[in-house]
Amino acid sequence: MKQRLPVIICFLAGAIMFLQYFSPHPVARSVYSAILDYWQIIFAFTLLVGVAAYVKSNLKQISRGQDIPYRLVAIAGIILMPILAIIGGIKIDSPFLWVFENVIAPMQATVFSLLAFFVASASFRGFRARNLQASILLGTALIVLVGRVPIADMISEYFPKLTFWIQNYPSMSARRAILIGIGLGSMTTAFRVILGIERTYLKGE
Amino acid sequence: MDIGIIIAGILTLAIFTFLYRDNPIYRLVEHLLIGLSIGYALVIYWQTTLVDILFRPLFTGGKPVLLIPLVLGLLMFSRFNSRLSWLSRIPIAFMIGAGAGVAIPAMLYARTLKQVSASVMPLIDDGGFHIEALVVALGLLSTLAYFYFSREHEGLMGKAARLGTYFLMVFFGATFAYTVMSRMSTFIGRIDFLLTDFLRLIG
Amino acid sequence: MKNVGSRFIIFALILTNARDAFADDIAGQASIWFDRATLPTLILSVICIAIVVYAIRASKSGRGITIREIPGLAAVEEAVGRATEMGSPMLFTPGWGGDIQRPTTIASMNILSTVAEKAAEYDCRLIYPTHDPVIMAVAQEVVKESCYKAGYPDRYRPDDIFYISSSQFGYAAAVDGYISRTKPASVFLLGTFEAESLILAETANSIGAMQIAGTDSTIQLAFFIVACDYTLIGEELFAASGYLSRNPAILSSVRAQDIIKILIVLFVIIAMAWATIDPLSTWWKF
Amino acid sequence: MTPAGIRWIIFAGLFAVVTLSYLVVVDFGSLSSPEVQKSYDYLENLPEGAVVMVSFDHEASSLPEIQPIALAILRHIFRSNLKPVGVSLFAEGTAIGYRLMNKTAGEFGKKYGTDYVFMGFKPQQIAAILGMGESIKNIFPEDYLGTPVEKLPLMADIENYDDIEMVISIADGSLTxxxxxxxxxKYGQPVMAGLTAAMITSYDPYLSSGQLFSVVGGLKGAAEYESLIGRKGGGTRGMMAQTxxxxxxxxxxxxxxxFYFRSKTKSGAKQ
Known part of the structure; x- marks a missing residue:
């Protein structure tokens, strides 16, 4: 029961979703959109479970006296946003949106911009001409880097064209092979899941 | 000056301190970001999912069939009880199964059929010999040889797979460089905010 | 002519993907149960499924399957050994881009189960942060099972497998923080990654961690190749999960994938020759 | 030197390079690529009063790159007396889109409701896009501020895509x-895109097949657009830093x- 019921449900959900792909029939489409809705609803509940587990583990750490200020800040943040939403709604000029625009968004954008630094440090140590493969990696990167800024046009009109050619032919062909491989790997994995051969998610007793 | 800009500016600088090393200031804003973004997600999912597609249609729209996802969703809470926790496998099995069912045809169409057929081009036509067609075919076939697992890469197969790695390196080099531009733009944008809005050095 | 063909496919895609949005639009074709534009996909699906079934059956009849060496797989053992030796934890994260129904995440779980078993055996701490609560739930089950299998059920620490923020850069900032504070000896970045890939990889490098990465996001592969010690490229991630777990079903799927690849190669060669001889032919276009 | 020391030098160097080159404004002359020129020409040649839809399909984290593109295009729209209808397919882009439209409309003295409107966010993007092909009013019965659509003079004459010249999707991902x-x-609606640089190549197939009308991509695209409308902004300013x-x-x-080759020859000598 503990094993078989989930396997049966997994098979049914998988088989229905597989078959509906091939059908434009209104019944097939409404089944599809119902399953999508169910999926989103279950996800939202799971989010509640995940957040509850996160809060619980933080409270545990606090009671042990570990990292109290940091964990309090995190919990305060989790509680603050729903309170603001209840008080002022989530539309324009609400406190909820103000916090999003002035606190969350700048922090997210700044974490994103850390990438510029990591791109620089990775370039410094990652592009070394150790062997032929690494030299090809290095050479291609240098050509494309130059080809992407205004000075490329000043050097030669062929520079941007060469960049474009590399991107569209040799580089694209390798990308396609990677995509084909991933497609096949995903397909066989999904197939094993539906048939109940792959039961990683059922582990643990 | 706008209090929002001051706060945003201070937080921006606080995150940049991580570049020096991990420190209490970064740690504090990191936890602030985690907490607030979890809180934000809770509100958004509550409103756009639970209220809009579950509670409202269920209780005021007369759609009792939505009791199914409601029960499936509630089963996830069984995880907090070790004797009942196996029940949470039912909604998980539903999600994994549905995802796998979509994945088979979608992956085969977008990632296999489309990619294979886009790679087929005539080598010679009215326009003469197409070196591009040859390059694409060589690149595709040799990279596929690299991804051939059930044989060691020796002999002809080894040579083809080796050629495949060269194509892979061209792809990785080009992709890396292409993305540099975007990453730098984001940082330039933050500097713009700091210099123009926060410090007001630029009018 | 070609244009008409491609437009038809796009329209067909709408029919099959858009669903509920325009029920009335389809009303005239209400009796259609099968969308002919998806025929090539259906045929390919049937062929592929047949090959997978064949390969799984063949492996059951006792023919062993060996797969070529994948650089980086031997490194998994090394990574666990390194962490044990240094007395430091290991960190495993599946990236921000995936969710549980993505096959890549399942492959990543299979590798997690091997890593967790070894970690339990050597009593090495394994930290698993994720952005997705469902992935968290499944990973907890997987690690718990691995600890049982290794014979040390008491070494399962559920608090080390946790959810942190569904926001991309909230997750990135948090994992960065964990890496800098717990200083793991080995870091596994296996799953679907987006822009956060390089933030994590460079931070892990800065504390001197050994890194094994693998993803199906083609763009992020470039960053992993440059920044990590070992990178599993696309399909290698799937093959690796079979190699490590020695699971005959996965290994025979890898064999099936290879058979399909041979068919693809034949198709491309024949179609290219055909297109060169008869440039107006379009039978190979989907 | 320790690896950490080298990292700090690299990081400090990047900070210095960007900050200094941002303070210096260098004129690269009139930059232009065919794609950006095509976008500009199209909007330039629309009759006054024509309606375009601007969709803010991006998250908050990519705003630094997206904002200059959005501002340049919006300024061109208002300057040419076109009437934009703003929407958003991403919850995070909604407030940002509203603010950007208000800001640029203010610069040109445009009035909300008659010269521009912002309808807000709709989840389930595909359903929303298809639904607007039949009736925009059905999908957005009220605007972002909660005003019923009947009270917005601009929306009186707009039924569906037939009344909209162009959709401009400003995106950092695959929503376009x-x-x-x-x-x-499905509806033959022309689509133009304002994209982050990282996304440009992903759209090449659509561009070459003509399904996508044109692209204004990355900070460079923003700089080119700015030079076309003759109003320098974040794009132009960032070009020096970008280079x-x-x-x-x-x-x-x-x-x-x-470093690598020197350490290699050194270790070679020792052996």
Whole structure:
């Protein structure tokens, strides 16, 4: 029961979703959109479970006296946003949106911009001409880097064209092979899941 | 000056301190970001999912069939009880199964059929010999040889797979460089905010 | 002519993907149960499924399957050994881009189960942060099972497998923080990654961690190749999960994938020759 | 030197390079690529009063790159007396889109409701895009501020895509694909894109097949657009920094290799 019921449900959900792909029939489409809705609803509940587990583990750490200020800040943040939403709604000029625009968004954008630094440090140590493969990696990167800024046009009109050619032919062909491989790997994995051969998610007793 | 800009500016600088090393200031804003973004997600999912597609249609729209996802969703809470926790496998099995069912045809169409057929081009036509067609075919076939697992890469197969790695390196080099531009733009944008809005050095 | 063909496919895609949005639009074709534009996909699906079934059956009849060496797989053992030796934890994260129904995440779980078993055996701490609560739930089950299998059920620490923020850069900032504070000896970045890939990889490098990465996001592969010690490229991630777990079903799927690849190669060669001889032919276009 | 020391030098160097080159404004002359020119020409040649839809399909984290593109295009729209209808397919882009439209409308003295409107966010993007092909009022019965659509004079004459000249999707991901594949393929609605640099190559196939009308991509695209409308902004200002950062990365790669070969010959000598 503990094993078989989930396997049966997994098979049914998988088989229905597989078959509906091939059908434009209104019944097939409404089944599809119902399953999508169910999926989103279950996800939202799971989010509640995940957040509850996160809060619980933080409270545990606090009671042990570990990292109290940091964990309090995190919990305060989790509680603050729903309170603001209840008080002022989530539309324009609400406190909820103000916090999003002035606190969350700048922090997210700044974490994103850390990438510029990591791109620089990775370039410094990652592009070394150790062997032929690494030299090809290095050479291609240098050509494309130059080809992407205004000075490329000043050097030669062929520079941007060469960049474009590399991107569209040799580089694209390798990308396609990677995509084909991933497609096949995903397909066989999904197939094993539906048939109940792959039961990683059922582990643990 | 706008209090929002001051706060945003201070937080921006606080995150940049991580570049020096991990420190209490970064740690504090990191936890602030985690907490607030979890809180934000809770509100958004509550409103756009639970209220809009579950509670409202269920209780005021007369759609009792939505009791199914409601029960499936509630089963996830069984995880907090070790004797009942196996029940949470039912909604998980539903999600994994549905995802796998979509994945088979979608992956085969977008990632296999489309990619294979886009790679087929005539080598010679009215326009003469197409070196591009040859390059694409060589690149595709040799990279596929690299991804051939059930044989060691020796002999002809080894040579083809080796050629495949060269194509892979061209792809990785080009992709890396292409993305540099975007990453730098984001940082330039933050500097713009700091210099123009926060410090007001630029009018 | 070609244009008409491609437009038809796009329209067909709408029919099959858009669903509920325009029920009335389809009303005239209400009796259609099968969308002919998806025929090539259906045929390919049937062929592929047949090959997978064949390969799984063949492996059951006792023919062993060996797969070529994948650089980086031997490194998994090394990574666990390194962490044990240094007395430091290991960190495993599946990236921000995936969710549980993505096959890549399942492959990543299979590798997690091997890593967790070894970690339990050597009593090495394994930290698993994720952005997705469902992935968290499944990973907890997987690690718990691995600890049982290794014979040390008491070494399962559920608090080390946790959810942190569904926001991309909230997750990135948090994992960065964990890496800098717990200083793991080995870091596994296996799953679907987006822009956060390089933030994590460079931070892990800065504390001197050994890194094994693998993803199906083609763009992020470039960053992993440059920044990590070992990178599993696309399909290698799937093959690796079979190699490590020695699971005959996965290994025979890898064999099936290879058979399909041979068919693809034949198709491309024949179609290219055909297109060169008869440039107006379009039978190979989907 | 320790690896950490080298990292700090690299990081400090990048900070210095960007800050200094941002303070210097260098005129690269009139930059222009065919794609940006095509976008500009199209909007330039629309009659006054024509309606365009601007969709803010991006998250907050990519705002630094997206904002200059959005501002340049919006300024051109208002300057040419076109009437934009703003929407958003991403919850995070909604408030940002509203603010950007208000800001640029204010610069040109445009009035909300008659000269521009902002309808807000709709989840389930594909359903929303297809639904607007039949009736925009059905999808957005009220605007972002909660005003019923009947009270917005601009919306009085707008039924569906037939009344909209162009959809401009400003995106940092794959949402523009939905506009192309649903509004474009099904309703024949032309689609233009404002994209982050990282996304440009992903859209090449749509561009070459003509399904996507044109692209304004990355900070460089924004700079080109700014030079076309004759109003310099974040794009132009960032161009010098964009160029120097690329050169900086190239220099780092070269120095990295010099280090590598020197250490290799040294260790070779010791053996």
């Amino acid at each position: 694909v939905h506009w192309i594949e649903y509004a474009g393929a 120097t950062t690329h050169l900086y990365v190239i220099v780092l790669i070269i120095i990295g290799n010099i």
